[in-house]
Amino acid sequence: MDNVREGGKPFACLIVKDGEIVVEAVNHVAQEGDPTAHAEIRAIRAAAEKGISDLSGYDMFVTAYPCPMCLGAVYYAQPDRLVFAVTREEEGEHYEDGNRLMSLATFYDEYTKPIDDRALSAQQIRVDAATAPFEEWTAKHGD
Secondary structure, three states: HHHHHHOOOOOOOEEEEEEEEEEEHHHHOOHOOOOOOOHHHHHHHHHHHHHOOOOOOEEEEEEEOOOOOHHHHHHHOOOOEEHHHHHHHHHHOOOOOOOOOOOOOOHHHHHHOOHOOOOOOOOOOOOOOOOOHHHHHHHHHOO
């Protein structure tokens, strides 16, 4: 609640291990002007700063079910469990982000559309040796 009272958005995240809070973060999009400063992203970054890049053995507690950006980050971080207080639908009854490319109600649907049908225009441009960095990574690290 403090974050909202101070002009921030109503999202928070805790990373917990064995019942102890390891990281606490709130959404700072409004304060920092950074559209990626969501509570989940900030919490994962704070954990990484503590040397914790794999959240196996940890639980994440969040205010609302994560947006696709945060959900992707949560999957990469690999916590044992994600606990949320509010569904996206419940959140949408009280909060709207005002993003010109999506709304909370349609954000997940956007990912199921073919690339050419999405709100954000995207185009692949073929360049020579575009896959070279990936091939080198595979050669160095194996399949």
